[in-house]
Amino acid sequence: MKESGRKQGALSPCAACKLLRRRCAQDCVFAPYFPADEPQKFASVHKVFGASNVNKMLQELPEHQRSDAVSSMVYEANARLRDPVYGCVGAISSLQQQIDSLQTQLAIAQAEVVHMRMRQYGSSSNNIPGTMDMVVDQTNAGESLWSC
Amino acid sequence: MKESGRKQGALSPCAACKLLRRRCAQDCVFAPYFPADEPQKFASVHKVFGASNVNKMLQELPEHQRSDAVSSMVYEANARLRDPVYGCVGAISSLQQQIDSLQTQLAIAQAEVVHMRMRQYGSSSNNIPGTMDMVVDQTNAGESLWSC
Numbered sequence: 001m002k003e004s005g006r007k008q009g010a011l012s013p014c015a016a017c018k019l020l021r022r023r024c025a026q027d028c029v030f031a032p033y034f035p036a037d038e039p040q041k042f043a044s045v046h047k048v049f050g051a052s053n054v055n056k057m058l059q060e061l062p063e064h065q066r067s068d069a070v071s072s073m074v075y076e077a078n079a080r081l082r083d084p085v086y087g088c089v090g091a092i093s094s095l096q097q098q099i100d101s102l103q104t105q106l107a108i109a110q111a112e113v114v115h116m117r118m119r120q121y122g123s124s125s126n127n128i129p130g131t132m133d134m135v136v137d138q139t140n141a142g143e144s145l146w147s148c
Numbered sequence: 149m150k151e152s153g154r155k156q157g158a159l160s161p162c163a164a165c166k167l168l169r170r171r172c173a174q175d176c177v178f179a180p181y182f183p184a185d186e187p188q189k190f191a192s193v194h195k196v197f198g199a200s201n202v203n204k205m206l207q208e209l210p211e212h213q214r215s216d217a218v219s220s221m222v223y224e225a226n227a228r229l230r231d232p233v234y235g236c237v238g239a240i241s242s243l244q245q246q247i248d249s250l251q252t253q254l255a256i257a258q259a260e261v262v263h264m265r266m267r268q269y270g271s272s273s274n275n276i277p278g279t280m281d282m283v284v285d286q287t288n289a290g291e292s293l294w295s296c
Contacts, residue, residue, distance in 0.1 A: 047201075048197065048201065049196065049197055049198070049201070050197070050198040050200065050201050052198065053195075053196065053197070053198050057228075057232060060232065061232060061233065065233045068233050068234065069232065069233045069234075071237075072233065072234045072235055072236075072237035072238070073235070075237050076224065076228075076235060076236055076237060080205075080224075084205060084208065084209060084217065085209065085213045085216050085217045085220065086216065086217075086220045087220055087221070087224055087236075088220075088224055088235075088236040088237065088240065089219075089220035089223050089224060089236065090220070091240055092236065092239055092240060092243065095240065095243040095244065095247060096243065098247055099243060099246055099247060099250065102247060102250035102251060102254060103250060105254055106250060106253055106254045106257060109254060109257035109258050109260075109261055110257050112257075112261050113257055113260050113261055113264065116261065116264045116265070116268065117264070120264065120268065
């Protein structure tokens with residue numbers, strides 16, 4: 001889709017050149033990443049980073065990294081437009097909170113496994129003679145959980 | 149520290165006005181958030197977002213949200229300068245991977261709790277008569293784990 005836009009040359013400027021009202025040159029740095037049929041992508045990065053900064057950032061990167069850089073800039077710009085106070089950092093904070101919560105839940109679950117294992121070991125060695133080998137195996141299996 | 153910088157008025161321009169080589173007015177929108185003794189903060193947001201966009205974004209926010217907005221912009225700009233391809237989005241991707249990994253570990257631990265509980269229930273009801281009440285209590289305790 002991007003390529004078909006370029007084949008038409010000056011007759012079909014990329015979304016960036018269209019918004020900036022300038023001629024879209026054959027070697028336009030924006031054209032491969034901002035096709036005319038997705039005008040919102042450039043509008044977002046232009047509003048948040050500014051066309052000049054986007055241009056500079058792309059020029060400073062090797063070509064094979066530019067597509068990823070554009071995707072991350074579009075994502076970041078959209079986050080900033082949705083949430084002008086926190087932008088992407090709001091998402092980072094929310095994910096960090098999820099991690100804290102999951103780590104707490106995991107610690108509780110793992111503690112319960114250890115607790116049950118110890119109780120099982122206690123009741124096994126007191127009440128059911130001859131199950132020592134099985135208990136040792138389970139202890140090893142438990143270690144693999146902690147090393148996840 | 150911010151206030152002391154402002155009290156000196158035009159004699160001590162804020163970091164933004166200093167970098168932009170302009171007079172720092174008494175009502176400068178940058179001054180409360182970019183004190184002269186932290187020049188790197190404005191240098192980063194200027195390089196990534198551009199002074200004009202930062203100005204515009206601050207003007208569009210109520211004053212009580214501007215400090216948080218500046219902090220998140222500085223964080224985002226520094227992330228983009230450290231990692232020009234992925235910026236903040238790299239951190240988001242990494243946190244998302246941590247969440248996936250923690251969710252897997254939690255599912256394993258919780259499955260092990262359920263498995264041990266069922267085995268314990270089985271052995272309790274088969275081998276140790278009169279422990280039904282205790283087993284029911286443990287099942288309830290287990291439910292609280294799932295609802296974390």
